[in-house]
Amino acid sequence: xxxxxxxxxxxxxxxxxxxxxxxxxxxxxxxxxxxxxxxxxxxxxxxxxxxxxxxxxxxxxxxxxxxxxxxxxxxxxxxxxxxxxxxxxxxxxxxxxxxxxxxxxxxxxxxxxxxxxxxxxxxxxxxxxxxxxxxxxxxxxxxxxxxxxxxxxxxxxxxxxxxxxxxxxxxxxxxxxxxxxxxxxxxxxxxxxxxxxxxxxxxxxxxxxxxxxxxxxxxxxxxxxxxxxxxxxxxxxxxxxx
Amino acid sequence: xxxxxxxxxxxxxxxxxxxxxxxxxxxxxxxxxxxxxxxxxxxxxxxxxxxxxxxxxxxxxxxxxxxxxxxxxxxxxxxxxxxxxxxxxxxxxxxxxxxxxxxxxxxxxxxxxxxxxxxxxxxxxxxxxxxxxxxxxxxxxxxxxxxxxxxxxxxxxxxxxxxxxxxxxxxxxxxxxxxxxxxxxxxxxxxxxxxxxxxxxxxxxxxxxxxxxxxxxxxxxxxxxxxxxxxxxxxxxxxxxxxxxxxxxxxxxxxxxxxxxxxxxxxxxxxxxxxxxxxxxxxxxxxxxxxxxxxxxxxxxxxxxxxxxxxxxxxxxxxxxxxxxxxxxxxxxxxxxxxxxxxxxxxxxxxxxxxxxxxxxxxxxxxxxxxxxxxxxxxxxxxxxxxxxxxxxxxxxxxxxxxxxxxxxxxxxxxxxxxxxxxxxxxxxxxx
Ligand SMILES: Nc1ncnc2c1ncn2[C@@H]1O[C@H](COP(=O)(O)OP(=O)(O)OP(=O)(O)O)[C@@H](O)[C@H]1O
Ligand SMILES: [Mg+2]
Numbered sequence: 267x268x269x270x271x272x273x274x275x276x277x278x279x280x281x282x283x284x285x286x287x288x289x290x291x292x293x294x295x296x297x298x299x300x301x302x303x304x305x306x307x308x309x310x311x312x313x314x315x316x317x318x319x320x321x322x323x324x325x326x327x328x329x330x331x332x333x334x335x336x337x338x339x340x341x342x343x344x345x346x347x348x349x350x351x352x353x354x355x356x357x358x359x360x361x362x363x364x365x366x367x368x369x370x371x372x373x374x375x376x377x378x379x380x381x382x383x384x385x386x387x388x389x390x391x392x393x394x395x396x397x398x399x400x401x402x403x404x405x406x407x408x409x410x411x412x413x414x415x416x417x418x419x420x421x422x423x424x425x426x427x428x429x430x431x432x433x434x435x436x437x438x439x440x441x442x443x444x445x446x447x448x449x450x451x452x453x454x455x456x457x458x459x460x461x462x463x464x465x466x467x468x469x470x471x472x473x474x475x476x477x478x479x480x481x482x483x484x485x486x487x488x489x490x491x492x493x494x495x496x497x498x499x500x501x502x503x504x505x506x507x508x
Numbered sequence: 509x510x511x512x513x514x515x516x517x518x519x520x521x522x523x524x525x526x527x528x529x530x531x532x533x534x535x536x537x538x539x540x541x542x543x544x545x546x547x548x549x550x551x552x553x554x555x556x557x558x559x560x561x562x563x564x565x566x567x568x569x570x571x572x573x574x575x576x577x578x579x580x581x582x583x584x585x586x587x588x589x590x591x592x593x594x595x596x597x598x599x600x601x602x603x604x605x606x607x608x609x610x611x612x613x614x615x616x617x618x619x620x621x622x623x624x625x626x627x628x629x630x631x632x633x634x635x636x637x638x639x640x641x642x643x644x645x646x647x648x649x650x651x652x653x654x655x656x657x658x659x660x661x662x663x664x665x666x667x668x669x670x671x672x673x674x675x676x677x678x679x680x681x682x683x684x685x686x687x688x689x690x691x692x693x694x695x696x697x698x699x700x701x702x703x704x705x706x707x708x709x710x711x712x713x714x715x716x717x718x719x720x721x722x723x724x725x726x727x728x729x730x731x732x733x734x735x736x737x738x739x740x741x742x743x744x745x746x747x748x749x750x751x752x753x754x755x756x757x758x759x760x761x762x763x764x765x766x767x768x769x770x771x772x773x774x775x776x777x778x779x780x781x782x783x784x785x786x787x788x789x790x791x792x793x794x795x796x797x798x799x800x801x802x803x804x805x806x807x808x809x810x811x812x813x814x815x816x817x818x819x820x821x822x823x824x825x826x827x828x829x830x831x832x833x834x835x836x837x838x839x840x841x842x843x844x845x846x847x848x849x850x851x852x853x854x855x856x857x858x859x860x861x862x863x864x865x866x867x868x869x870x871x872x873x874x875x876x877x878x879x880x881x882x883x884x885x886x887x888x889x890x891x892x893x894x895x896x897x898x899x900x901x902x903x904x905x906x907x908x909x910x911x912x913x914x915x916x917x918x919x920x921x922x923x924x925x926x927x928x929x930x931x932x933x934x935x936x937x938x939x940x
Contacts, residue, residue, distance in 0.1 A: 348859075368850065369847065371520070379854055
């Protein structure tokens with residue numbers, strides 16, 4: 267019963283990097299935490315504390331050196347590489363600090379990409395991509411290539427792309443890190459909307475204390491270990507509004 | 509669906525680096541163009557040679573007096589002249605008219621015609637007919653009566669040669685309508701009965717025109733000239749007289765066999781007949797007979813060999829071109845490592861990444877191939893035209909070229925594409 271409400275569950279996750287014999291450099295020293303379905307969580311911590319490393323493991327881009335990780339009931343350890351590809355395609359939406367839009371490919375085609383890999387028909391995915399771009403207010407620029415868009419516009423396209431296959435969870439690694447505060451605000455509002463209106467599970471990495479406070483739960487990482495968890499203010503705000 | 513998408517991505521990539529793409533394709537373009545050009549020239553020449561030989565009579569046998577071969581020299585137990593004995597050919601070595609008569613009587617069924625020809629002067633000699641300020645180029649050719657039965661010459665006006673023209677070596681001739689056009693303003697009646705004078709190597713030859721026949725352009729002639737060299741035809745015996753050979757034998761002539769005769773067997777029969785009956789005592793010369801068909805075969809084999817050899821050399825440039833494509837694919841993949849990481853994060857499988865880059869390399873090679881085909885056809889056609897013939901473009905070589913460039917794309921694209929596919933997603937994403 268409890269299990270069915272859990273989106274992701276990490277148990278004693280270790281991650282080391284091999285940096286030339288005989289050194290192994292351990293970045294994560296046994297991380298434990300879980301995120302419920304529909305939860306909006308932020309991860310904070312100093313630079314180099316292992317946030318991105320942890321995020322990559324959550325996003326099934328990388329495998330932990332040791333520990334157990336279950337995503338939406340799927341044991342990642344046992345999954346084969348191509349199964350992880352499918353998992354990333356269907357269950358996870360990535361938003362990167364550097365946007366990572368595909369060059370020479372317009373906004374619409376960028377948003378269509380995950381649906382194309384999922385095998386969705388052309389007209390169906392174009393229609394859905396247009397709808398998603400509309401949700402982030404990018405309808406009038408959807409035929410533009412990434413090099414013709416501002417940072418904030420690129421990040422909105424990236425969010426629309428993350429939503430393409432209606433993922434179970436959105437992982438955003440410093441999505442506002444390269445944006446000014448006003449634009450960052452705009453991006454943050456989109457995340458709130460996805461969370462509130464569509465009940466998306468979101469894990470957000472940020473360096474900004476204000477933004478992290480807006481989430482439901484704040485996980486603090488230090489030197490590869492979780493040193494604390496605290497509640498954010500989002501719940502209160504929601505209750506006040508409600 | 510993923511396929512067309514991949515092609516579009518590949519084309520966009522090529523467009524973004526037009527100069528680089530063109531340079532990469534250059535090897536493929538040059539390779540394919542040379543192969544196609546070589547094929548076009550080779551095929552055209554084969555066709556021309558074959559039709560020409562067909563015209564000469566693919567079923568003919570050529571026979572003549574040749575140097576005795578060394579092998580037979582050694583088996584000759586009678587007189588030992590030593591291997592490779594050589595001496596000048598004398599009149600006694602030639603085929604006498606008596607031998608020809610005996611030969612004719614021996615094989616009345618297989619032998620249809622014995623064609624003999626004699627040109628005044630040498631093969632390259634050209635005579636000139638001058639009449640006031642008008643002139644025409646001719647070569648004087650003597651043919652025996654068998655020739656006129658075998659080859660149909662289209663008489664327009666006047667008469668053909670009569671038996672007595674041959675027998676008495678009359679100084680009569682047939683001229684072409686082309687000559688009549690140039691010398692007699694196209695008036696056949698004015699021409700017939702006239703005595704025509706030909707200046708050849710400083711000597712003058714005079715004949716009475718008895719007929720006009722239709723000029724057919726020689727297949728070997730270069731383009732259309734309004735003053736072509738046409739044949740002024742005289743009786744064989746007349747030509748022999750002019751060349752002072754009246755009492756001599758023949759060095760070579762052509763046999764036309766009947767339809768049911770197996771030429772290869774008959775060639776051996778004829779050779780043995782002459783060598784046993786007339787040449788067994790000859791120390792240095794004997795008779796050889798070859799069939800046009802086998803000559804055509806060896807000619808074709810030769811052309812094909814040359815074509816193949818040249819194509820292999822051109823093929824090497826294709827391989828070099830392929831390596832160029834592989835190189836640029838490796839560069840492109842390194843440049844786009846982050847893109848590959850992003851695609852993997854979005855759910856691309858190794859297979860779809862591999863397919864994307866193989867498609868890209870195939871697209872490069874295919875475009876190069878198509879440009880190469882166009883250039884090659886143009887080049888080949890130009891070369892054939894310059895030689896004065898009509899070009900034959902072989903469709904099969906185009907199809908093969910398209911297939912080949914695709915194969916090169918797949919072969920040389922596979923390694924880079926596989927390298928891209930195997931990239932670890934997180935390493936690719938972190939790549940700077
Ligand atoms: N592939 C790798 N090889 C070696 N070391 C690595 C690798 N990836 C990360 N690290 C190391 O792991 C540590 C944690 O890196 P990580 O990127 O997770 O930090 P972060 O918390 O995201 O920092 P920031 O806030 O600056 O993004 C760093 O010391 C980094 O050098
Ligand atoms: Mg980081």
